[in-house]
Amino acid sequence: MKNILILLVSFSYLMLNAQSSGTLTLQFDNMVGNEDMVLNTKNYKNAMGEDFNISLFQYYVSNIRLMKSDGSEYAVPQNESYFLIREQDPKSQTVTLNNVPKGKYTGIRFVIGIDSLRNTADISQRKGCLDVGGEAKDMYWAWNSGYIFVKMEGTSPVIELNADRKKPIFMYHIGLFGGMGDKKTLNNIKETKLSFGSKKLKVKDNTTHYMVIKTDASHILNGSTNISIAKNPSIMAGPFSAKIADNYNVMFSFGGFAKSLNTISETKTAMK
Amino acid sequence: MKRNSIFFFLIFALLAFISFAFQVKEGESLFLKPSNFPEPVYDFTKNPLTTEGVALGKVLFYDALLSKDNTVSCGSCHQQTAGFTQHGHVLSHGINDALTKRNSMPLANLAWFKDFGWDGGVHHLDLFAVSPLTNPAEMDENLPNILEKLRKTNTYPVLFQKAFGSEEINSERFLKALSQFMLTMVSANSKYDKAMRNEGVVLSESEEQGEAIFKQKCASCHSGVLFTDLKFHNNGLSPASKADLGRYDVTLLEEDRLAFKTPSLRNLDATAPYMHDGRFGTLEEVLEHYDAGIENNATLDPSLKQNNRIGIPLSMDEKTKLLAFLKTLNDDDFLRNDRYAEVSQAKDPEADKYKDVDWEKVDLQTNSPTIKASFKKAWILYTEIKNALIAENGDKASAAIESLFPIFNDIDKTAMTSMQRVFFQNVFNDLSFEMEHIADTKDYKHQRDHFGDFSKHLFRLIKAFKTHDKPLYYFHCPNAMFKRGGYWISDTEIDKNPFFKNDKDCGKIKMVLLP
Structure with a gap:
């Protein structure tokens, strides 16, 4: 009898606990400058004045933390904190965080890419968007084991063709997590920290909250180093990749809260 | 009630333990750490x-x-x-x-x-x-x-x-x-290992002297029982035109430019050619490189430039002894073990009976007309393959090899003695390996890389069964097959070299087989 009582008490405690959390849905909105990103058909210009269009844009976001004004944080559980955002897959741009504890949050921070621990984890730790035999198949370097953090490909008329380059394609694949053991590599892991400014995220029980994060891909090419597509049509695991990572470190911005996903797409349509 | 559950728990624990122990035991039989090896790294x-x-x-x-x-x-x-x-x-x-x-x-x-x-x-x-x-x-x-x-x-x-x-x-x-x-691919049964574990095998005097030279001059990189320090070094190979920067491409560190992993030295006889780009066909060339061929560039490993000398000084005598020692690292158990083989070869029940036979010394001559007829057909196809390689025609060589398979597969084994059958199967295992490779490609250059050993094994069969009724000339060209040397067979004293178009001088008669 006593046992049953304890069970009941702990069960109701769990129930209560479960109720004191809400859901946060992040909508990643990929842009180029102030314009919504359109693959293949839309022409863009970089800071060097070079025309280009984008055929593929995708990146990892991981280790998401919500910050409070008192300096404390809510960290999304490690195994649920890896997301691959792909421009060509609208579903992937919506990230849902369940069980966010009730409270008032002032900002968000996350890693652009994959942390070194998961980059070196054994194969059983690589599920979902980290599955090298699944979603991660084109976001993983097999020869220099590690995930690609940010990938942008496209074409540009400024690219000169030669024997090794038969099409005017540029490829920016940025990764490298610092290596492990004796193997030291570049470390291009970046963390972005976004403040909600004067607004606050008030997470309520059993409520879903919506937030927009804008990702401006023009920062891959423009920034502390303005990248010439003609000079660097292919940037991957070389030293120059660090320049691109420095550039894209600021590509994310807080895009406001919304009442529902619909209102987000409405705002987007209105903007166009 | 309570006692019952304890009882069940104990039974359960016992069962769990037994299945665990069983699994450990099974794991052990699949992977057993050799007693002369350190603890493995794999978890x-x-x-x-x-x-x-x-x-x-x-x-x-x-x-x-x-x-x-x-x-x-x-x-x-x-x-x-x-x-x-x-x-x-x-x-x-x-x-x-x-x-x-x-x-x-x-x-x-x-x-x-x-x-x-x-x-x-x-x-x-x-x-x-x-x-x-x-x-x-x-x-x-x-x-x-x-x-x-x-x-x-x-x-x-x-x-x-x-x-x-x-x-x-x-x-x-x-x-x-x-x-x-x-x-499960553990190679630890070389002569060296057996000597190290005192399993009744001892190294010869020259092998031991070779080991001493090895320890002094090679073991700083090729260290331990794995014969590698598992590290990366620039060993002074002059960079090829399209330079492969090796470890640098991974770490982007200047000091790693042109550095490659120290390879293990086990089974060297089987793993030719050598180096990351396979530039050396023989171990002699490798030793020559370390003695006199090293190129001094910025990232050359310090161990290769000591006492104001580039490279490792090696006398002829030292090289000979080193080679003798390196041979003790070959592990036939590993290279022939059925557990790793693509197809477990159907073993002739009588194979064991002849396992100590010196095949050179037994008479295996056949008088069977069906076997002789098969060899006659095989000889015609062999000549076709050889001529195709002389003419640098990969398609023709591949087609002729394809026709050769059924001839050997259907050979009349009922007309063989059990000893002949065991010998045939042994040689045919080697022969078909080379044949498959020639058949798999239409690139005559690649086919040439297998033609030498193909000829060698075919010659073993013809010689043992004495199926040819005219003299045969057994040629050897030392420059062929990355200088490992390649054989070919001819029924004329003068013959074109099937390995090179323009190397008329390479190729001497090693043996004349009389009917």
């Missing part, structure tokens, strides 16, 4: 070996389904008899005969390695296979496709069920099964 607790897991890994290892056009398996570039390298290839061939950047590395004792590949870019065995599977010059496939192809077969879901408890096929299971098979 077996995360991927415990099971008979079914290893068996699945082996089927996968030898399945060409894993490549984009279903033509190349892991085993294509990692052949057991070649110490799991690609026999006779400077650079390895992938699908469509694409050349890779490097010479395939031997697979042995991988449980002790902490990184993989010539540049060590991969840090875990479970992740290594992804690299060759997806490299456009190797198997050019992607993992989701492979898994999908496996799921669609009738056999793999069953094999995965046996190995992992359900039919699900996913990356983790696929890669772990491959690792399981590769982990």
